[in-house]
Amino acid sequence: MxxxxxxxxxxxxxxxxxxxxxxxxxxxxxxxxxxxxxxxxxxxxxxxxxxxxxxxxxxxxxxxxxxxxxxxxxxxxxxxxxxxxxxxxxxxxxxxxxxxxxxxxxxxxxxxxxxxxxxxxxxxxxxxxxxxxxxxxxxxxxxxxxxxxxxxxxxxxxxxxxxxxxxxxLLLSAGLVSPPAMATKSEYRVETLVKGLEHPWSVAFLSGGAMLVTERPGRLRLIHIDGRLEPEPIAGLPAVFASGQAGLFDVLPAPDFAQSQRIFLSYACGRMRANHTCLASARLDLSQLELTDVTEIFRTYPAKTGNAHYGGRLAFLDDGSLALSLGDGFDYREEAQRLSSHLGSIVRLWPDGSVPEDNPFVGQPGALAEIYSYGHRNVQGLVYDSATKQLLSHEHGPKGGDELNRIEPGVNFGWPVVTQGIDYTGARITPFTAYQGMQPPLLDWTPSIAPSGLTLYQGDLFPGWQGDLLVGALAGRQLQRVRLTGQGAEIVEVLLAELAERIRDVRTGPDGALYVLTDDGRGRLLRVTPALDGAGAKVH
Structure with a gap:
C-alpha cells in the first residue's frame, strides 16, 4: 500500500x-x-x-x-x-x-x-x-x-x-479490423508478361505492337512486341522528382504517333520544398532508345511542399486537346476550390501547351485559363469515351469517399467542401455530403478502395463487358467492373481479388485483352483474357 x-x-x-x-x-x-x-x-x-x-x-x-x-x-x-x-x-x-x-x-x-x-x-x-x-x-x-x-x-x-x-x-493498444476481401468466380485467365518492374505506373501501346511502361522512380521502359522487356530504360527523360508518391506518372502516345513519334509524359518535378506536376512532350527514337526534342509544356501553379497527391493521368479528347488530371497536394486541399490554383483540378491543353479558347475560365479575372474542372482531390483515373463524348474520371477520397465522375467543363466537384469520406484520423473534413452548386459523383466507394487506373472496355474478347469501365484498386487489391446507368453507375463484378495485389493501371489492349500493372517494388504486367474450357473454347 x-x-x-x-x-x-x-x-x-x-x-x-x-x-x-x-x-x-x-x-x-x-x-x-x-x-x-x-x-x-x-x-x-x-x-x-x-x-x-x-x-x-x-x-x-x-x-x-x-x-x-x-x-x-x-x-x-x-x-x-x-x-x-x-x-x-x-x-x-x-x-x-x-x-x-x-x-x-x-x-x-x-x-x-x-x-x-x-x-x-x-x-x-x-x-x-x-x-x-x-x-x-x-x-x-x-x-x-x-x-x-x-x-x-x-x-x-x-x-x-x-x-x-x-x-x-505500453499498456495502450489499438486494433484495426479490415473487411474481408470480396471474391468473384473467375472466368478469365491471368498471365504474367513482364515481372521485376519497380513500382510501374502506366502502360501504353505503340503502333506495331510494342508497349511503353513508366516506373515511378523515373524510368521509361520498352516492351517489345514479343513481350521481351528491353534491359535498359529509354534515355533522355526530363528531370523527375521521385519521393513518396512523386515520380514519373503517365505516358501517352500522340494520336498520330505512327507519323510523329511523339509521346507525352506527366511527372513530378522540382524538389521537396517546391514541386509541381509537370507535363512534357518528346519524340521517341526507338532505334536509339532515347527521347529527343523534350519540351516541358505545362507546370502546375503554385509550387507545393511535400510528396503526395499529384494526379498525373492523361487523356486525349476527340478535338485533339489533352486533359491532365491533378491532385490537391494533400496539405493544400482548400486550393481545389480556388480557380487561382491548378491544385485539385483537371486541366485541358493543346498538345503544344497552349490553352484552348473555349476552356470554361478563359478571360475570367483571377482564374487560371488551363482549368477545365475543379474541386478534385487526387484524380488517378481518366478516360475519354469517344462514342458518348464523355470524359470520365475517378479520384481518391480520404477514408472513404472515392469518386467516379463524369467531367463537364467548368463544373465544381466539391472537394473539400463535399465528401462522403472522413479524414484518416477519424475527424470530419466537412459537415457536408452535398452542397449547392457542387456536382455529386456517379458512384462513390466507402470504405475506400483507392482507385488507380481506368479503362473503357471496347474489345472483342469479353463481349459482355462492352462499354463497361474497369477500375483498378490499390487498397482494395482488385479490379472492379463498373457499368454506367443513366445518371449513376453500379459495380457489376470484382476481378483479380484472388491475386491480392495493388492494381496501379489497367488498359484495354488492341487485341481486346486487359493489361494490368501491379504496384510493387517488383511489379508485374499482366494480361487478362477469357478462361478456356477443357476443349480450348472461351468460357462466357
Missing part, C-alpha cells in the same frame, strides 16, 4: 490532465477545419458545427489520445525526474515546456512515418500547430500545479512515479 500511495497521485493527475488536453485539442482541431471551409465562403450552420464537434469527440479524440498520451506521459515523466533540481516556482514552466516539446517531436515523427505529409489537419497552419502546442503546455502546467508541493524528502518516489508514467504507454 505504501508503494501504491507513492505514485498513484501523479498518475491520476497525469490521466485527467491528459484527458483535458485531448478534449480541448479535439475541439480546436474541429474549429480550424471548419474555419478553412468558411474562408472558402462556405456557410456552416451552428447545428452542423455542433454535430461535427461531437463527431470528432467520438471519432478523432481516440486517435489523438493515442498520439498525445504517448508524448505527454513520456514528457511528464522526464519532467518529474528533472523536477528534483528545479525550484518549485519554475516547475510549472518545466512541465509546460516538456509537454509542448514532446508533442511537437511526436507530431514531427508521426508526419515523417505516416504516408501523408501532415496527419493532424489543424497542424497544417502555424496557428493551428501553436494552438495544439499551447494546449499541451497548459496541461503540463496544470499537472505541475496539481502535484505541488512535490515530495523533496523522497526523491526516489518522484523517480518511481516518472518511471511508471513513462511505461504507461
Amino acid at each position: 505504501l508503494a501504491v500511495s507513492a505514485w498513484h497521485k501523479p498518475l491520476l493527475h497525469v490521466i485527467w490532465t491528459c484527458f483535458l488536453a485531448v478534449l480541448l485539442s479535439t475541439l480546436v482541431q474541429t474549429q480550424f477545419n471548419l474555419l478553412a471551409l468558411q474562408q472558402l465562403g462556405v456557410t456552416i450552420p451552428f447545428s452542423e458545427r455542433l454535430a461535427t464537434s461531437l463527431h470528432d469527440v467520438r471519432h478523432f479524440a481516440p486517435v489523438y489520445a493515442a498520439i498525445f498520451s504517448c508524448s505527454y506521459l513520456v514528457s511528464q515523466g522526464i519532467a518529474l525526474w528533472l523536477s528534483r533540481w528545479v525550484a518549485g516556482r519554475w516547475q510549472p514552466a518545466l512541465f509546460a515546456l516538456a509537454a509542448a516539446s514532446g508533442l511537437w517531436c511526436t507530431l514531427m515523427l508521426v508526419n515523417a512515418l505516416a504516408p501523408m505529409p501532415t496527419l493532424i489537419a489543424a497542424s497544417r497552419s502555424l496557428m493551428g500547430l501553436l494552438s495544439l502546442l499551447l494546449i499541451a503546455a497548459l496541461a503540463g502546467a496544470i499537472f505541475a500545479r496539481a502535484l505541488q508541493p512535490l515530495p523533496s524528502a523522497r526523491p526516489q518516489r518522484a523517480l518511481d512515479a516518472s518511471a511508471l508514467v513513462v511505461l504507461l504507454p
Whole structure:
C-alpha cells in the first residue's frame, strides 16, 4: 500500500490532465477545419458545427489520445525526474515546456512515418500547430500545479512515479479490423508478361505492337512486341522528382504517333520544398532508345511542399486537346476550390501547351485559363469515351469517399467542401455530403478502395463487358467492373481479388485483352483474357 500511495497521485493527475488536453485539442482541431471551409465562403450552420464537434469527440479524440498520451506521459515523466533540481516556482514552466516539446517531436515523427505529409489537419497552419502546442503546455502546467508541493524528502518516489508514467504507454493498444476481401468466380485467365518492374505506373501501346511502361522512380521502359522487356530504360527523360508518391506518372502516345513519334509524359518535378506536376512532350527514337526534342509544356501553379497527391493521368479528347488530371497536394486541399490554383483540378491543353479558347475560365479575372474542372482531390483515373463524348474520371477520397465522375467543363466537384469520406484520423473534413452548386459523383466507394487506373472496355474478347469501365484498386487489391446507368453507375463484378495485389493501371489492349500493372517494388504486367474450357473454347 505504501508503494501504491507513492505514485498513484501523479498518475491520476497525469490521466485527467491528459484527458483535458485531448478534449480541448479535439475541439480546436474541429474549429480550424471548419474555419478553412468558411474562408472558402462556405456557410456552416451552428447545428452542423455542433454535430461535427461531437463527431470528432467520438471519432478523432481516440486517435489523438493515442498520439498525445504517448508524448505527454513520456514528457511528464522526464519532467518529474528533472523536477528534483528545479525550484518549485519554475516547475510549472518545466512541465509546460516538456509537454509542448514532446508533442511537437511526436507530431514531427508521426508526419515523417505516416504516408501523408501532415496527419493532424489543424497542424497544417502555424496557428493551428501553436494552438495544439499551447494546449499541451497548459496541461503540463496544470499537472505541475496539481502535484505541488512535490515530495523533496523522497526523491526516489518522484523517480518511481516518472518511471511508471513513462511505461504507461505500453499498456495502450489499438486494433484495426479490415473487411474481408470480396471474391468473384473467375472466368478469365491471368498471365504474367513482364515481372521485376519497380513500382510501374502506366502502360501504353505503340503502333506495331510494342508497349511503353513508366516506373515511378523515373524510368521509361520498352516492351517489345514479343513481350521481351528491353534491359535498359529509354534515355533522355526530363528531370523527375521521385519521393513518396512523386515520380514519373503517365505516358501517352500522340494520336498520330505512327507519323510523329511523339509521346507525352506527366511527372513530378522540382524538389521537396517546391514541386509541381509537370507535363512534357518528346519524340521517341526507338532505334536509339532515347527521347529527343523534350519540351516541358505545362507546370502546375503554385509550387507545393511535400510528396503526395499529384494526379498525373492523361487523356486525349476527340478535338485533339489533352486533359491532365491533378491532385490537391494533400496539405493544400482548400486550393481545389480556388480557380487561382491548378491544385485539385483537371486541366485541358493543346498538345503544344497552349490553352484552348473555349476552356470554361478563359478571360475570367483571377482564374487560371488551363482549368477545365475543379474541386478534385487526387484524380488517378481518366478516360475519354469517344462514342458518348464523355470524359470520365475517378479520384481518391480520404477514408472513404472515392469518386467516379463524369467531367463537364467548368463544373465544381466539391472537394473539400463535399465528401462522403472522413479524414484518416477519424475527424470530419466537412459537415457536408452535398452542397449547392457542387456536382455529386456517379458512384462513390466507402470504405475506400483507392482507385488507380481506368479503362473503357471496347474489345472483342469479353463481349459482355462492352462499354463497361474497369477500375483498378490499390487498397482494395482488385479490379472492379463498373457499368454506367443513366445518371449513376453500379459495380457489376470484382476481378483479380484472388491475386491480392495493388492494381496501379489497367488498359484495354488492341487485341481486346486487359493489361494490368501491379504496384510493387517488383511489379508485374499482366494480361487478362477469357478462361478456356477443357476443349480450348472461351468460357462466357
